Amino acid sequence: MARHVHIIGGGMAGLAAAVEIAGSGQRVTVYEAGRACGGRARSYEDKRLGCRIDNGNHMLLSANDLVFRYLGLTGALDTVGGPSRPVFPFVDLEKPKQWSLELSSGRVPWWLFNKKRRVPGMHLKEALSLQKILAAGPETTVSECLVPGELSRRLLDPFSISVVNTPSDVASAALLASVVRLSLAKGGAACLPRYPREGLSESLVDPALEHLKIMKAEVRTGMRLTALETIEGRVSSLSFGDELVEVDRHDAVILAVTAPVAAALLEPHIPDFQVPNEFESIFNAHYRLETSPVPFGDFREAGFIGVIGGISEWIYLKKDLISVTVSAASRYADRDPEELGDVIWQEVRQALNPHLATILPEQPLTRRMVWEKRATFAATPAQERRRPGARTALSNLALAGDWTATSLPCTIEGAMKSGHEAVRVLGLRGLQV
Ligand SMILES: Cc1cc2nc3c(=O)[nH]c(=O)nc-3n(C[C@H](O)[C@H](O)[C@H](O)COP(=O)(O)OP(=O)(O)OC[C@H]3O[C@@H](n4cnc5c(N)ncnc54)[C@H](O)[C@@H]3O)c2cc1C
Missing domain, CATH: 3.50.50.60 (FAD/NAD(P)-binding domain)
Known part of the structure; x- marks a missing residue:
């Protein structure tokens, strides 16, 4: 048998x-x-928004070999998309500035030397932070590795919070280093942002269930x-x-x-x-609009924008749905989600309006706040x-x-x-x- x-x-x-x-x-x-598979990475019909949403925006990188192997085995490779270059548009709401970080495709980080492609206001000596992260011992926190300056404030600190979902003053630098080794250290070709074209379930769950059925594996919900x-x-x-x-x-x-x-x-x-x-939460604010805004420039190519100096961290635009991710969100646990939703919507308007053909309305058609209280361990x-x-x-x-x-x-x-x-x-x- x-x-x-x-x-x-x-x-x-x-x-x-x-x-x-x-x-x-x-x-x-x-x-x-x-009732359905997917766990913490799933899509579902949201009655208030009147459309399907993901429980939270999920970003993948081209360096995620096992994810791409899985997508290949389940015939779902073409369900994920993203920009053709390793480009990350950003906006700073605190010290107003917009820029696009564009990594060099090879291992040599030429982008660090190019003022048009790197983080504005950074000094080269701040790149020492990356060396410190890569050399960190098991007890070192991310903050202990970060050299003060704009590279840390505008890139490394927010990157770390998104990757390890934990504030940098307590986050393990060694854990962050494991991702830096697989991504940034390998160059831009390993850092192409990737995300589901339609939804998490359409990329990562439904094709796998179909594949398992064909392979005669049983799935019992x-x-x-x-x-x-x-x-x-x-x-x-x-x-x-x-x-x-x-x-x-x-x-x-x-x-x-x-x-x-x-x-x-x-x-x-x-x-x-x-x-x-011990756990950390992730907060996602979803806003549905009456019409689909028309993006341009790098925001159009990337499909998302990184936000510095606000509560919002990543803003994604998919047709008439704007979704905002806030990581390490336990720090906002005592805030009323609806009040947070108002503040974040104002940040969205400030961040996106310069990248859209027509400005966003004062209020969205409807919205939904989703807290994943135990999104990851701390x-x-x-x-x-x-x-x-x-x-x-x-x-x-x-x-x-x-x-x-x-x-x-x-x-x-x-x-x-x-x-x-x-x-x-x-x-x-x-x-x-
Ligand atoms: C909001 C949010 C945003 C995220 N963003 C990103 C991102 O951008 N990029 C990224 O790579 N990762 C991201 N993650 C992390 C990623 O979603 C998780 O690491 C991953 O989905 C965890 O998968 P898992 O199978 O380990 O756990 P889970 O998804 O938790 O799966 C466990 C499964 O077990 C089931 N289960 C529990 N108890 C039982 C039981 N007694 N019997 C049977 N079944 C049971 C659960 O229902 C669940 O389906 C994010 C997570 C969240 C919540």
Whole structure:
């Protein structure tokens, strides 16, 4: 009988693991607690806005090899898009200025020497910050590496907050360094911004589910794992409320749920099991307009703009929908979301009007604020130490999830890396592509 691989959790980590092994002779079942797969990267119909939205804007980079492998395997490569050059338009609302950062495509950072392409007002000596980040030890925070100046204020600090979703004064510089190594240090060709043309689910969920169906893998939604039983150091059964699923001696389990859920399920079976237990939120403000604004210049090419000196960080325009991301948003937790929505809309108008054929209205047609309270774990050195590896004390159980020890921050690439690692430590047959 074929080995049965049970994957608990249908987020990016669980789906990436399923896509890797489906069709390679093993029986694969994904159990997802929710009504739909996707976890923290999903699209849904929003009644108030009257359209489909993503739970939050997600930016990918051309350096995200595992994401692109997944998109390739699931036939979804053409569902993501982005500019043809590594161009990042910015606006500073505090010290008014607009510019476009345009990285050099090769490894040599010529852009740092070109006043038209680099961060305005920066001095070359500030580039030392990047060296300090790359050399950072496990206890160093990002702020400790940042040389004061415009390169830090207008690029490195906001870049870090978006990447690790944690304020720089407490964020792990080593974690940021892992992304710098994969992106900036490789040059602009690795830093092409990429995002779903339509929505997260249309790129990262629906094509994967279609692929899994063709590969005869089963995906069961509405299946919440409530407990697991163990015998002789291995998982022997899985309880989904009233339904009990036996796990045969040769079968394997990948637990790709969130960190708190994994801790609750494994506490009775693995003594001293630790996971990250502090979290950071991300706030997204979505504004629907009566008509689709017409953008021009680099904003048109990029599809987004970075904002410095405001609450907003990234503003995306998709037809008649403007979506704004605010990372490390726990600092705004005591603010009324509707009041924040007003402030952010004024920032949007200030930032976008110079890049649009007609100016934005005083008020949008309608809007929706979405807080993801536990968007990621707080990427501090102390939390970093709590990330467990994929291998567990239970011989047929591996962990996956962006919170496991991937050496990457909580990102889709990190989640997918964890799925691959779970497949590897369980010795499962993957696709050789
Ligand atoms: C607002 C926001 C913006 C983000 N922006 C970016 C970005 O720009 N770029 C980027 O790369 N990343 C971004 N991220 C991070 C990225 O979304 C996550 O790293 C990734 O989606 C995590 O995937 P995961 O599979 O590890 O976890 P999850 O998505 O949390 O998946 C876990 C799954 O397990 C299910 N589950 C939980 N308990 C059970 C149970 N008991 N039984 C069965 N199933 C269960 C859950 O329903 C869920 O579907 C963002 C995240 C948020 C929230």
